[in-house]
Amino acid sequence: MLNLQSLLLGIPALLMAISVHEFAHGYAAHRLGDPTPRYQGRLTLNPLAHLDPIGGLMLLLFRFGWAKPVQINPAYFRNRKRGTLIVALAGPLANIVMAWLFYNLWRLVPGALPTPALRVTADLFLRINVLYNLGLAAFNLLPIPPLDGSKVAVSLLPPKWEYSFAVFSTYGPFVLMVLLVTGMTQRLLNPVLNTLLWLISRLSI
Numbered sequence: 053m054l055n056l057q058s059l060l061l062g063i064p065a066l067l068m069a070i071s072v073h074e075f076a077h078g079y080a081a082h083r084l085g086d087p088t089p090r091y092q093g094r095l096t097l098n099p100l101a102h103l104d105p106i107g108g109l110m111l112l113l114f115r116f117g118w119a120k121p122v123q124i125n126p127a128y129f130r131n132r133k134r135g136t137l138i139v140a141l142a143g144p145l146a147n148i149v150m151a152w153l154f155y156n157l158w159r160l161v162p163g164a165l166p167t168p169a170l171r172v173t174a175d176l177f178l179r180i181n182v183l184y185n186l187g188l189a190a191f192n193l194l195p196i197p198p199l200d201g202s203k204v205a206v207s208l209l210p211p212k213w214e215y216s217f218a219v220f221s222t223y224g225p226f227v228l229m230v231l232l233v234t235g236m237t238q239r240l241l242n243p244v245l246n247t248l249l250w251l252i253s254r255l256s257i
Contacts, residue, residue: 071102187245
């Protein structure tokens with residue numbers, strides 16, 4: 053379980069990761085011509101516009117979770133499948149970029165601080181930000197509806213398979229619940245998290 057310091061430092065990290073994730077979805081859709089996120093007030097970094105209480109709690113406690121989805125209308129996109137793919141990937145990619153940024157800060161900042169207490173606190177806060185951003189990205193890349201990965205999958209599937217995936221989508225939340233309850237989610241995510249962490253470490257400054 054989280055100790056009090058990790059919990060307190062995790063709250064701003066959680067709100068930041070979720071806000072960046074959903075803003076990226078909304079901004080990508082907006083740039084592709086869809087006004088829906090703007091009309092719904094989602095083109096903002098204000099976490100109150102994006103926070104899903106259950107998904108946020110999951111991220112805070114278990115390092116993976118979700119936010120309130122940004123609604124889009126693919127009919128506005130010039131190319132529906134390509135637009136949906138770009139919007140779906142925008143959120144996880146934004147979190148990976150944030151994780152990369154915090155990883156580099158983690159390598160540089162704590163050692164430059166004047167006191168042990170500040171160094172310990174900064175080290176923990178920056179590591180939490182790396183983990184939350186990677187956890188949010190990895191979890192949402194799972195190809196299970198309604199997560200972002202399912203929209204990526206639909207965008208890449210040939211038309212003849214779209215209907216079958218749409219049928220599966222109705223069972224997506226149930227499948228997701230089973231994975232969460234049985235603990236299978238962590239086993240599925242660990243390889244993804246390790247790969248993403250390896251990637252940002254290799255690309256670090």
